[in-house]
Amino acid sequence: MAEAQRREMNTSDTKRVSPAGRKATDHGVNFTNTACLSRGVVSVRRGNVFSQTPAKRVILQIPHVQEKADLQLNLLLGKQWTLYAVTPLYKFSYGQMQSYSKQLSLFIAAEKQKGLAVEAESDLTYIVKFSSVPALKTTEHEQESVLIQIAERSQVADDNKGGKVVWMGLFCCTCANDIVENVMEEFTCLPLFLVHGTKRLSDHVEAWLQQTFDCCCSPLHINPISLAWMVAMWSGYNMDRYTVATELTFSVPCTAYPLDISYAIHPEDAKALWDSIQSIQEEVRQEEVELFMECLYNHFHRHFKIHLSASRLVKISTSVASAHSSGKIKILHSQYLIRVLSLLTELAISKIL
Numbered sequence: 001m002a003e004a005q006r007r008e009m010n011t012s013d014t015k016r017v018s019p020a021g022r023k024a025t026d027h028g029v030n031f032t033n034t035a036c037l038s039r040g041v042v043s044v045r046r047g048n049v050f051s052q053t054p055a056k057r058v059i060l061q062i063p064h065v066q067e068k069a070d071l072q073l074n075l076l077l078g079k080q081w082t083l084y085a086v087t088p089l090y091k092f093s094y095g096q097m098q099s100y101s102k103q104l105s106l107f108i109a110a111e112k113q114k115g116l117a118v119e120a121e122s123d124l125t126y127i128v129k130f131s132s133v134p135a136l137k138t139t140e141h142e143q144e145s146v147l148i149q150i151a152e153r154s155q156v157a158d159d160n161k162g163g164k165v166v167w168m169g170l171f172c173c174t175c176a177n178d179i180v181e182n183v184m185e186e187f188t189c190l191p192l193f194l195v196h197g198t199k200r201l202s203d204h205v206e207a208w209l210q211q212t213f214d215c216c217c218s219p220l221h222i223n224p225i226s227l228a229w230m231v232a233m234w235s236g237y238n239m240d241r242y243t244v245a246t247e248l249t250f251s252v253p254c255t256a257y258p259l260d261i262s263y264a265i266h267p268e269d270a271k272a273l274w275d276s277i278q279s280i281q282e283e284v285r286q287e288e289v290e291l292f293m294e295c296l297y298n299h300f301h302r303h304f305k306i307h308l309s310a311s312r313l314v315k316i317s318t319s320v321a322s323a324h325s326s327g328k329i330k331i332l333h334s335q336y337l338i339r340v341l342s343l344l345t346e347l348a349i350s351k352i353l
Contacts (some may be wrong), residue, residue, distance in 0.1 A: 056285045072147070073135055073334055076170065081194040082202070083220035083327040085348040086171070088187035089213035094144065097130035100212075104128040107208045108150070108201070126201075127151045127163065136338060138175050143190055146171040150201060167197030169205060175342040179349055192341065192348040193217060194329075220348055221327045224313040230343065232289045234320040235267070236274040237336055242319045244332075246270040248296070249315035250308055261311060263300055267319055 105128045112125065133145040150167035171190035173180060183189045195202050206217045222230075235246050245264040252259040273295060277288050297308045314325045321331045321340050331340050 054286065056283050058283045072133060073337060075147075075168065076194075076337065077331055077334060079168075079196045080328055080330045081170075081196050083222075083329060083344060083348070084193040084195060084206075084217045085220045085351040086191055086193045086209075086218075087216045087352050088183050088189045088191075089209075089215050091186055092188040092190075092213055094132060094146075097132070097146070100130045101128045103212070104130075104148075104205065104208050108204045111204050111207070125153055126166075127153055133170070136172065136174055136341065138338060138342075141180060142176070143173040143180055143188060145174070146190060148205065150197070150205075167201040167205075168195070169197075169202075170194045172341050172345055174338055174345045176345050176349060191352055192220075192345045194344075216352075218351065219327050220344075220351055222323055222325050222329075222347065224325065226347060227313050227316050227323060227325065228293050229284070229289050230321075230323055231316040231318060232274060232292045233284050233343075234316075234318040234336070234340075235270040235292075236278060236284075237320055237339075239267070239319050239333070242267040244317055244319055244322075246319075247315075247317040248313060249317075250311035251314045252311045260314070261306070261308070263296070263308070265296070270318075 105124050105126060108126050108128070109124050127150070129149045129151070131147050131149070133147050136145040137143075148167075148169040148171075149165050151163040152166045153163040170193070172192040172194070173190050174192070176189070176191065179191070180189050195205075209215055209217060231246065231248060244267070246267045247262060247264040250261045250263065252261060274292055277291050277295075278284065279288070300306060300308050312325075316323055320333050320336045321329060323329045329340075329344070331337055
């Protein structure tokens with residue numbers, strides 16, 4: 001551990017504080033606000049903020065998805081998704097997805113025309129397509145993920161063509177066999193719903209889902225504790241190449257103007273630190289996540305005399321994925337897609353239970 005920390009410290013000696021409102025070009029610290037830093041003293045109260053999290057999480061050993069599924073899964077990468085938690089869907093049927101596609105297309109058209117019924121499919125502006133994503137299924141008993149795509153029909157395009165996809169939604173129940181076994185037969189449990197697209201279309205889809213399946217969709221925010229787990233776990237994953245720095249963004253409370261602190265670490269240094277802490281490769285323990293964060297806090301304080309523990313972790317970025325406390329996520333690496341979705345599914349289940 002000491003060797004990993006020394007490596008990280010040597011690399012970090014070149015880190016700097018950039019002027020307000022400007023991004024640092026190297027791996028370092030960036031203060032983002034519209035005013036000068038306050039000189040007031042921030043009181044630090046330490047406590048065990050991890051008291052309500054699992055004692056440990058097992059790292060899933062999942063083989064790479066089949067090549068024929070890569071094209072479908074690539075649709076999920078590199079996009080910013082908004083997260084929702086969804087209660088079980090009543091009388092949802094995988095065999096009726098073609099019918100659902102038509103129903104939702106007509107519903108959106110009716111909403112757009114302020115409730116007037118639309119009978120001819122040729123008059124539809126948006127074309128909806130429901131499809132299953134079997135590549136995300138990890139066990140025989142797990143519910144298949146469901147992908148919803150909404151395409152906007154071009155006025156000059158052939159009527160048989162779908163047009164450009166302008167909205168996507170993905171229902172998941174990745175690695176959640178326990179809750180699936182306890183759901184009544186008439187319900188389908190797909191607790192995680194990822195949405196990419198305009199809020200107007202999202203509102204229409206949510207209204208149709210609630211009306212059709214008697215379910216409830218609620219925003220899924222990510223608290224600082226879960227963000228800490230994410231950055232620790234994802235920093236430790238093996239990568240062929242690193243695409244971005246490991247970065248943590250903190251929001252500073254009790255300031256006259258919004259103030260964020262961006263703390264960037266070379267991804268190899270972050271992995272070296274995590275490798276020196278993790279005791280069992282197949283699992284992540286709560287105390288290991290605490291120690292990982294404590295090392296980062298201590299190093300930051302040693303260089304800049306700022307207690308990050310007095311601020312709030314609001315965003316993390318790694319080469320695997322990035323996540324924001326508002327419930328935004330961007331998945332960057334297909335190899336760890338299922339692991340990311342599994343953790344998000346766990347958070348969604350904890351919200352609806």
